[in-house]
Amino acid sequence: LIKITYPGLLLEEILSTIAGNCLLCVTKLDFSAPKSLE
Secondary structure (H helix, E strand, O other): HHHOHHHHHHHHHHHHHHHHHHHHHHHHHHHHHHHHHH
16 A cells, blocks of 8 residues: 555666665676776
8 A cells, every 4th residue: 555655666666676786786896897807
């Protein structure tokens, strides 16, 4: 009901999740790159 009543909040959750996943991917790449170079 909350998600249907406040679609804006649901959209914000989705964007936050996507942004969080992107940050995790970037962090993994940042940590993986130096190790690969070494």
